[in-house]
Amino acid sequence: MTFLNETHDPQLRCWLPSAHAPGTDFPIQNLPFAVFRRQGRSEPWRGGVAIGDQIIDMAALASAGVLSGEAQVAAQAAASDKLNALMALGHKAWSALRLALSRALREGAPQQAALAACLVPQAGAEYDVPARIGDYTDFYTSVHHATNIGKQFRPDNPLLPNYHWVPIGYHGRVSSIGVSGQAFPRPKGQTLPPGAQTPSVVPSKRLDIELELGIFVGEGNAQGDAVPITEAEQHVFGICLLNDWSARDIQAWEYQPLGPFLSKNFATTISPWIVTLEALAPHRVAFARSEGDPAPLPYLDSPANRAGGAFDIQLQVGLRTPRMAAAGQGDASICRTSYRHAHWTVAQMLAHHTVNGCNLQPGDLLGSGTLSGPTLDQAGALIELTTGGKNPLQLPGGEQRVYLEDGDAVVLRGWCEKPGAARIGFGECWGTVLPAR
16 A cells, blocks of 8 residues: 655645646656657656646656665666666656655755756647556446446346356457547447347447446566565556447347457547656545445455555546537536545456456556446446436437437546645547447
């Protein structure tokens, strides 16, 4: 577990004014990582750290002679075109770099001039997928989502009995993971419309979203060595936003007996910024199951996980139609929920993933699964929000949506805030649906 230290002090002040702007996602207490370069320039991708409306260029910082020791080693690793080398260094190196950056960014810090020379405006940057993702596993950690979906796919048996015992997951596709701003054509695939006897290959008519979080693995484990739950979080670099786009009509036809395939592998969009578990420490909450649920098996349970293994990350989904965009309107909020409702924690997902000896590697990505809350207005997918298409969403200007139409753009947002702690944000995760090819 990551405990509170001086970097979490809500009274810390940064010499950069935008780090104190109302509602900023990136105060001095956050310091998330991304991979970026300046727009319109043929320059190398490199790691960056967000502060206010700026990015600390880690390649420039590593060459500036500002840092030393373990923090300098970590900065040099973060200067690469992907963050895998930094992730592989482990939590002590990440924490050392975070502490050094925090001290150098505080008002009155002697490193201000040197660090200011390393800043790049976020408004003039473009982003890449932050790690070389070797493997991607998508979990199913919301019991509310699992129950709502189960009622539609298996009305007589909505929640299978193993759900309360096993953190369910499936192996996803890495090559189609893109960063915020990703635009992709509507997928085609086999579907079996109601009343039809023969399937046909057509563009999906039931294209959906899935509001998720992405968990990046840091230090890996050797094949055959399970990671105990008491050590699991030491292997987690941080968390981003994740939209696991889903073709529900393709899914309904293909998912038995082996689960999702073409209904999921055409696109997955993640936010550019990875918020470290250390930054999220003030926003831990107790992990608790509903009354009557069985206690997790011993390898999925620990006092620390029960006391603070969950995170109160506020999550929101926005939808912007082409008509709204043409009128200069922003997105309309269609969902608001929290990660605290998840049925399994980050530590439990990683411990279960390795209990059979599976070797995770730096940069591997775990998806949380759709993070629906206990009421339908907290549902993280259109199939739930519209009750399988029976109750269309009402949007500004009189528009309706059951599933996504061509040109629709979806944005995920996430943040943590509470009295006595700094607001920690994740930025935005945008994706747009293009017509089928």
